[in-house]
Amino acid sequence: MSALDSIDAAMLRILQQNGRISNAELAERVGLSPSACSRRLDILEKSGVISGYHAHLSQKALDYRMIAIVHISLSGQFAKTLAEFEAAVKLCPNVLVCYLMSGEYDYILRVAAKDLADYERIHRDWLSALPHVVKINSSFALREIIDRPNVGV
Amino acid sequence: MSALDSIDAAMLRILQQNGRISNAELAERVGLSPSACSRRLDILEKSGVISGYHAHLSQKALDYRMIAIVHISLSGQFAKTLAEFEAAVKLCPNVLVCYLMSGEYDYILRVAAKDLADYERIHRDWLSALPHVVKINSSFALREIIDRPNVGV
DNA sequence: CCGTCTTCGCAAGGACATTGCGCGGGACTT
DNA sequence: AAGTCCCGCGCAATGTCCTTGCGAAGACGG
Incomplete structure (x- = not known):
């Protein structure tokens, strides 16, 4: 390449x-x-420089209207601990974004759900099952102010 | 429509x-x-249901490599206070995402910067200038684990 | 029961994507 | 400096695709 x-x-x-x-x-x-x-x-x-093309829909057309921001702390920062957590979180299709973070929490996730009941299911079946988690903190987006795909667009 | x-x-x-x-x-x-x-x-x-089409690039091809997550609290929750803040934050091209949130902080922002010096400039010229802000908390993404455009993709 | 409105499929013409081919310029060797 | 190689370009051709006009079929209401 x-x-x-x-x-x-x-x-x-x-x-x-x-x-x-x-x-x-x-x-x-x-x-x-x-x-x-x-x-x-x-x-x-x-070569993978372009990983795909995607239509960007207005929020009213989306099935997944609810956005949760989830902060997660793990029981340690060992490489093996992180790797096991990351492998597990990648399997959940509702997790749109996951970053390893500096600061108070170890990971921050952006999770999409159809409604509150759907989020409850995701939390129960996926998030609670993630390994090495010692603290989960979910906040919900009340309103979307900005959602740009790229800088300055 | x-x-x-x-x-x-x-x-x-x-x-x-x-x-x-x-x-x-x-x-x-x-x-x-x-x-x-x-x-x-x-x-x-x-009709605006599709707001655009965008190529999704692999992170190594991006100019803006650094992602900051910024939590912001305002001095009040009055409609006028929120509206003025939102109007101001929309003007910053480096803010990719902004949600009004439930929970401890009022807003959460995803900010893209080229590097730390670029972020320092954004923080100084844009974020510090936002009205009614009483607390700003920046965290940086150390590594990207997941970045999906849509659920289950 | 008839008029209207919407959305479909078909067909045609013009635009577009892709592939083979030959050329030219830069790098490297002798 | 001349020769050779190689990469990337433009041109041209062909097959595919996109779009628009047109007529028909179905839903709906007066």
Whole structure:
């Protein structure tokens, strides 16, 4: 996998903001012929630099309307403890985001649920079953103020 | 704007997972002719149900590598106080996500920065300038475990 | 029972994506 | 410095796809 040059970077910047742009227009905006652009795009996709394309829906169209922010502390910071926790949390499909954090808690999770009953199920079946957890703190999003896919978009 | 039927819902579900699928294949997977599918997609986009399409990049390709989670408390919960804060926070391009929350803090923000110096600038120029703030608590993501665009993807 | 409205499928024309091919410029060797 | 290799480009062609106009079928209400 070779390094990204400035044309690749321009392509990525455009595709972050408009993932459904046609190859022809993308080529024009980065100053390439459509064929060269198509070949570069193919490389970016196959090498994994672009991991996918996704439609961004307005909140009223979403099935999963409820967002919970979950702070979790583990019983230790040993590599094995972290690895076991992370392997388990990856299996829960409702966890959209999970970061290992600095600060008071070890992990922060963003969990999507359809409603409160659905969240109760997720909490019971998934979150409570995560290994090495000593503290779980759930907060709910009352309202979404901003949800941008990328910086400055 | 009419309600979404089951075909619209199927289209949205597919487009959430593959935003660059061709109209022809999308039509086939929801059981419509390409022309009918194209017209429905046009309506979904123009009515705002689909707010955009975005390429999802692997973290190594991103300019903005550093993620900060910022908890903020305001001096009150009056509608005017919240509205003024929200109007101000929307102006900062580095704030990717902002929720009004239940729990200890009033707002939680996900902020993207290029590096620590960039974050220091954002904190100084934007976050510190937000109105009615009485407490700011920044934590940094040490490692990304999960970053899914949608449930179960 | 008829008019209207909506949404479908079909067909055509124009745009688009992709692949093979040949060229040119840079790097490296002799 | 000349030769060679190799990577990436543009061009061209072909097959596919997207879109729009058109007519028909069904739902609904007067």
